[in-house]
Amino acid sequence: MKKSILTLLSLFFLSSFSPVLAQDDFYDVNTIQEIKITFEQENWRYVLDSLRFNGEGLLLGSIEINGQKFNDIGVRYRGSRSFQPGNKRNSLYIKLNFIDKEQNYQGLQTVKLSSALRDPSMVREVLGYEIARKYMPAPRANYTKVIVNGEYYGLFVNVEPIDDAFLAQHFGNSKGTFVQCAPNLVEEEPQGCKSDVFGSLQYDNSAKCYLHNFVLLSESGWDDLIELTYVLNQKPDEVSRVLDVDRTLWMLAYNNLLVNLSSYTGRYSENYYLYKDAEGHFVPILYDLNLCFGSYKNTGIGSDLKLKELQEMDPLLHVDNSAKPLISRLLGNEEYKKIYLAHLRTMVNDIFRRGQYAERAQELQNLIRKAFEEDSNRYYSMEDFNVSLTETIGKRSRIPGLQELMGPRTEYLKEHPLLSVVPPEVSDVTVTRRERFSSEKVTDFKIQARIDKFPKNVVLYYRSDPSMPFSKAEMRDDGKHNDGEAEDSIFGAVVKPQNGSNTIEYYILAENAKAVTFDPPRYMYEQHTASLEELNN
Incomplete structure (x- = not known):
């Protein structure tokens, strides 16, 4: 048996947990x-301002990406609230296949560049x-x-x-219903629609209400979105x-x-997409x-939070909203x-408890320091950048340093009654091998x-x-399910090979009265594995 878990801190952060195609570099x-962009217009800033202010038109230009040249690309400024005419810099959207529909760079036909607005550290997005x-x-x-x-x-990011x-x-395909949450914060809701719904997925009165807060990116799917909100609000058990x-x-x-x-x-319940996968489930x-x-x-409740309120934000915020x-x-x-709560506990332990996030943030800043210093259009000074991990930046915006926020927040969550309970402990996971000789x-x-720690349910x-x-099967400690003696804390289950396959991927959920534990904790990306060939060698 083997357990495909990343062990090195560098791999821990740098890995992408999906199959990578041709876009690694x-x-x-x-x-x-x-990225080098060339426009014929000398007043390109004014033209881009005008195009973005009046819609989503693109300015024709050419581009060189890491030395590879492309003609007839389109560029516009990105963002709605973040876009400001006359800004020294704005986020950019680049359409490589603006004219030539097959034109791409390493399989990509669009490039999205973020100006890192309100981020003096320049690491929030990448980290x-x-x-x-x-x-x-x-x-x-x-x-x-x-x-x-x-x-x-x-x-840029x-x-x-x-x-x-x-x-x-x-997800293995791109044919499912695909929706972008894009709340309209400028115009009033259509007549008869609920107010201030934004992207909250409240069930509303008609399809026109959803048009106000969502953009359908697939050919069809409004009925799917409406069904999601209906079931979520009216039949949550389903x-x-x-x-x-x-x-x-x-x-x-x-x-x-x-x-x-x-x-x-x-x-505003914003900044997410919904995709309906092959099993018919929406994934955010x-x-x-x-x-x-x-x-x-x-x-969305009261005024902006102060630093201490951010550090001690309730892990069950909105549970009754x-x-x-x-x-x-x-x-x-x-x-x-x-x-x-198990997922919260996992992320706290994986990333924050021992300060790995702070080390990674410092590594990223060291990587970009020279390029940031040379950027005369940057939003923040080098002095701000250098202390942005540990100190609040800005007299009005008051952007907290990452460590200033997350150090106390980690301690707060570790001691919180909901997270300091003792979860079940899973250990000694094995699959029976062929006996020697x-x-x-x-x-x-x-399996x-x-x-340990008083499990009442193991799956x-x-x-x-x-x-x-x-699929799922109950694991038992009754002496009858490949689990040794009854009530010896060893739980077992037997799985027959499926569809002629001789391999298995699996994870375990253990529950006690207060908490649940998953093993491995990141079970959607790493599982225990075994094969009959391995077990018989």
Whole structure:
């Protein structure tokens, strides 16, 4: 038996946990990319301002990406609230196939560059996405220097687009319903629609109400979205039929832990996509993380949070808030709440308890320091950059340092009554091998594990192929299920090979009265594995 778990800290952060196609180099976090854009217009800033102010038109130009040249590309400024006419710098959207529909760079047809607004550290997005990718589908991100018409425009964050290629990579196809949460914060809601719904997934009165807060990116799917909100709000006991509950709980735990309030958890319930996978479940996908780690401070309840309130933000924020059904309906279910808290505990232990996030943030700053210093259009001074991990920056915006926020927050969560309970302990996970010198081969998977700390329920999740959903079987400690003696803390289950396969991937859920434990903790990306060939050698 083998356990496919990453052990090195560098791999812990740098790995992407999905099959990587031809785009590795462009998102290599250790290499600062270089993009040179050329426009015929000398007043390109004014033209881009005008195009963005009046819609989403593109300015024709040419581009050189790491020395590779492309003609007839389109460029516009990105962002809605972040875009400001006359800014020294704005986020950029680059369409490589603007004219030539086949034109691409390493398989990419669009490039999205973030200006890192309200992030004096310049690490929130790259670090935030690295952490997210350990637990859920999320874009890759790194840094690029951007030169426009021969002048250094600035150091930007290069974020992987959430598009058909991303969906195919993470979900095996891109044919499902695909929706972007994009709350309209300018115009009033259509007549007859609820007010201040934003992207909260409240069930509303008609399809026109959803058009106000969501953009449909697939050819069809409004009915799917409406059904999701109906089931979530009116029949929450059936929500697992239409929603990937586990991946949603990972996202909610991430948003809470990292105080990522420019998200579903914050005022506008924004900055996520929904994709309906092949099993018919919607999966949320995070994006726009430049305001994570407390840079945006409004939960939708009262005024902006002060530093201490950010550090001690309730891990069950919105649990009783019917205006946030993705939180209140899911965490109102005791089983789902235990899983959510287990995910919080896992991320605290993996990333924050021993300060790994701070070490990684410092590594990223060291990588980009020279390029940032040379950027005359940067939002913040070098003095701000140098102390941005440990001190609050700005007299009005008051952007907390990452360590200033997360050090106390980690301690607060470690001591919180909901997270300081003793979860079940899983150890000594084994699969029975063929006995030495025996001619009788092993033909099934007899799985055992030691479970301590008063387990009341133990479940084995297993599959024979990574493309298949997990099946489940109860593990017992009754002396009758390959578990040794009854009540000896050894739990067992027997799994017959499926569909002619001789391999198995599996993980274990153990539950006691107060908490649940998963083994391995990141079970959606790493599982225990075994093969009959291995067991018979």
